[in-house]
């Protein structure tokens with residue numbers, strides 16, 4: 001290339017870059033963005049905030065910048081909402097504007113590019129939510145499946161009494177048994193199937209893959225590619241593991257789906273077939289409402305959203321009852337006096353137990369299973385308060401902080417169920433008070449709440465009816481350290497406790 005041509009090329013490149021910068025500045029000037037730390041090119045605020053995007057670290061930034069602040073990581077705007085008023089605006093008043101979801105390279109893989117319900121929007125989301133509501137997310141389903149949950153809770157109690165003699169002495173780790181219990185609840189609802197025990201190979205495979213998927217989905221690694229697409233090639237190894245894990249899980253789900261299809265076609269007397277939730281989903285597929293992939297991702301979503309949330313909440317509930325024996329005794333007293341000693345709790349009795357309800361509400365306040373909800377986004381430019389929110393911003397509602405801000409709650413760091421019977425007795429889980437929204441509010445709120453609450457009530461009630469839950473010998477308290485996951489709030493060390501059968505039973 002001669003010198004003149006090279007000079008011309010360089011000049012052209014320089015002008016093109018200058019024009020691109022000027023256009024981007026002009027475009028940015030249109031927006032009155034929420035306050036936040038000043039971003040630097042390419043990294044945004046990455047170097048300042050690092051990975052500290054957790055529910056208990058974000059309040060520091062909120063104190064500095066306000067109830068709505070925005071920072072930039074790479075190319076992505078992240079808006080954080082930290083007041084009940086602004087949460088109401090984003091989730092309810094402008095709920096439609098902010099009802100979209102963001103996917104990234106990892107979630108494109110995990111959802112088959114949005115074949116699921118949780119990480120899609122628009123008409124596909126509406127259709128999926130409708131299809132799933134009929135068999136799962138309503139009171140009729142609760143009536144239908146509560147017997148399964150009661151049976152599974154009874155089986156867990158019996159197992160602990162018979163198969164774990166050390167439960168009474170040195171103590172046992174509850175996590176795997178709680179996982180088996182929750183997988184069984186889910187697979188009975190979905191397929192009318194249960195796993196035989198903690199060593200059932202299918203259960204072992206599935207729960208290992210469920211954990212692996214969860215760890216990959218919460219990894220900080222995908223942020224690099226999400227925030228700066230230029231860095232995506234560096235993610236190849238990680239994304240391959242995501243793909244492999246996703247395929248293995250789908251193969252297990254296919255196994256259940258195909259077996260169910262075979263059973264339906266081979267059963268002559270359909271009246272005798274116990275209806276399973278998947279039957280309705282397969283009918284929708286047959287009618288052409290959804291496709292085969294949608295069916296698999298419905299099973300996938302039920303596993304992702306409906307298992308770990310329950311296990312985590314139960315673990316936290318047990319931790320607090322062990323560490324605060326006075327709360328446990330009060331709960332046992334309520335169950336004994338309302339139901340009578342030895343009468344096992346059923347779903348239909350749960351409305352008579354206000355203290356049990358208050359204990360659960362307190363667990364979901366202090367140890368919210370999804371403390372930042374699931375991130376929302378806006379498809380179009382929008383406004384919140386006096387600020388502009390550019391289209392495609394990731395909007396994080398810090399629901400945990402709304403429920404744990406000392407400006408709005410009395411001693412929020414203390415586990416005290418009584419608050420829901422005294423000064424906060426009007427507060428419900430359905431979002432009637434935006435300080436307390438563990439299931440979100442509005443069109444993207446959790447449809448599984450209707451199942452989660454009775455399942456949690458029955459299980460927790462049965463455990464304290466049948467056992468004194470105690471700290472293992474030599475320990476003063478159960479460790480309450482939290483895991484360092486990005487989007488969830490999990491007990492760091494698997495819960496080990498002593499379960500002593502109650503003498504009155």
Ligand code: HEM
Nearest residue numbers: 118305306309369370373374438439440444445446448452
């Ligand atoms: C303690 C238990 C649970 C908690 C605390 C919880 C919480 C949440 C939260 C905070 C969201 C996101 C709301 C938002 O983005 O604004 C959500 C979404 C969702 N949850 Fe739950 N959940 C629980 C149990 C369940 C169960 C048992 C199921 C199913 C059986 C379930 C199914 C779903 C689904 C499908 C979504 C996505 C909804 C959508 O995007 O339209 N959840 N959940």
